Amino acid sequence: MIPLSWYLILSAALVCVGVFGVISRRNAIAMLLGVELILNAVNINLLAFWRYKDVSHVTGQVFTIMVITAAAAEVAVGLAIFIAVYRNKRTIAAEDVADLKG
């Protein structure tokens, strides 16, 4: 059986990719993709610990479904904001949307 550490390494790699994506990409949609990667890395972690530690409870699966739901909602709101921003500014580059800066 594949040891737990492999899953953890995969998930750490995914988090790093996601963080890099969020930080480095100008496009807001790409930043959102990075966030999704981070969330999915978390999901992998949750499932892996559930599978290797305590199978009798379904907490890991339930938590994962909760995270997926939250992520879906987050994406829906985020995309709606971006569309509204794009309509006003004709761009969705994150650094251009700095109207609230003091």
Next chain:
Amino acid sequence: MAAETLLWLIPLPPLAAFILITLVTGKKKALSHSLAIVGAGSSWLMSLFVFIKAVTRPNLAENPMAASINWLPTGETALRIGVQLDNLSAVVLFFVAWTILMIFIYSVGYHNYGHPAGERDVPGLPPHGADVKDVHGHTHRVPSVEPMYARFFGFLSLFAFAMYLLVVCDNLLLLYTGWEIMGLCSYLLIGFWYGKDSAKKAAMKAFMTTRIGDVFMLLGIVFLYTQAGTLNYREIFGNAALMHALAVNPAGFLGLSQAGAIGLLLFIGTIGKSAQFPLHVWLPDAMEGPTPVSAMIHAATMVSAGVYLAIRIFPLLTAGWEPGDVGTPAMIVVGAVGAFTALFAATIAVAQNDIKRVLAYSTISQLGYMIAAIGVGAYTAAIFHLVTHAFFKALLFLGSGSVIHGVEHGVMHSGEHVDPQDMLNMGGLRKKMPVTFWTFLIGGLALSGFPVITAGFWSKDEILSGAFHSGQIVIFVTLALAALLTAFYTMRQITLTFLGQPRTEAARHAQETPWTMTLPLLILSIFAVAAGWSGIPEHFPLIGGWLPNWFEHFTGAMLGHEGEAPAFSAVPLLVSVIVSLAGLTLGWLVYRGVKIAVDPLKKTLGRLHGLLQHKYYFDELYTFLFIKPAIWVSEVFTSRWMDRVVIDGILHAIARAFLWLGKLVRQGFDVPVVNAGGDAIASGFKKGGAALQPMQSGRVQQYMVVMITVVMVFTAILLAILKLV
């Protein structure tokens, strides 16, 4: 309707009239005087009804008409408000009702109802007269209607209410209430023509002088209440044990018994209200008011209320006294004040030229007579003279008002600048004003006590007889002298005014007054004669016993014992007849031939005349003794020194101290600590904000880098700590 219920109602119609006139009908002259007269008329009708009921009721003295209800609860007990009609208040009610109604009617004519409004008339001044054109185009000057006509009737109605209240009430507190309302009305009506400086001053003088008496009277009432626990007449005077205790217990000052002290305190109220020496100074000046006011308030009713009070408290003044003894200290004081005032005022009246002032001093003198009668224990005589005097003095005052009115008419016609009230400017008015003349003559004869036919003779004779039999010969002689002077100045007045030839054009063109003024004169003149017949002593030679001495029996019953008439003595009777006739004859002899406006006595009496004319300089004396010091105290001491120096100084010092303290606090605490501290906090935050401002770049990714870095750093620290542990 029960007579008790009517008693409650008697004072109320004039009060209703006052309220209606003041609030509603103030602009309408006819409606206002109708309301007032209807109000006074209904009181008059009810008064006569209860008077007849009272007279026909057996044993009224022991069993008076009375009713009362609780008024002010005071702890366990309550002050009661009630009405009562006994023998004394019945006869007082009788003359009050008649004189008030007569004077109300008279006022309509006096204030020239039905005449046009004068073009120069203003509220607060007597009307100047108006010019009217007759059919031929001639302009005539006629009297003009009073500008504040309705107001006059309003005040008069309020006064009538108070007087009725005073008469029908059954306790001293309610009496005091009526007493004070009358004082207020007196003030308002003396100052009715408030545009005149003299009227304004006279009103203040009357109010303040009577107030002195009222304060003492209130003290007396309080003293009585603390001792008796009630102010009801019957509960006090009918309680033999209480009266005995009051007569025996010493009051603790001046060697008086409690009864004597209370009686004298209350009597000072009488001195003020009835203008007795030394508080007599206000009454002559009160003649500044319209004549109906002088007649009603200052002759017939209000000043009589003072004597009424003195008669009411007769049991207190005489507590411990048996008829025939020497009087109690209180009686001696009362008798002395009365007799002295009677003579003193009569001497002043001799030298006055103003027709109303003569009557004013005469009123003081006659009130002194009644007071003296009380002082010698002649209870019924005092009441009798009170009644007859009210009638004939009201008659004389209304007559003098009629004379002044007639002469004013003459002044308007002739255009002279003469005083229409100065008797020296009159003369010969008997032909011009016959009704006024005959009624005035009747009143004058009654005042001087013309034997047998006039009311004044019977009442005055009774007082003289009472004084004679009491053994107080000094009082008797004083009163006899006063009677002589009374007859003298009365005849002087009649002679100067009506007899002889007119001394001015104005007197030549005087005119009889309208029926509203002469009708009351006629009615009152009937009483001025007939009121005396109710009290003819049974022992009187020839005619004694023809008519029962009703008055003596009726009012004498109040004392509890049948007033046994003292043995008849010819001395007081002869004295009374002689002084009256001698005074009248002297007056006529001295004044019959006066052709020019100079008093013949002036030459004869010399400086004494000046002394009398200036009323013994009492006004000047009081001005010097009381008014000047009062003004000095208020101006120099209170205002200039106390107020401006001491009080203002203290206030300024306090202000300065706090100003200094404030400066200190400001410089020591407010500016360096509060202000600077506040400013430092504000600027600190401002600087901090400016320093941190670059952190907010608006770039999301930069925030994220910072966030991740911080999270990593903290994780590293955490790990390091965990590893250490």
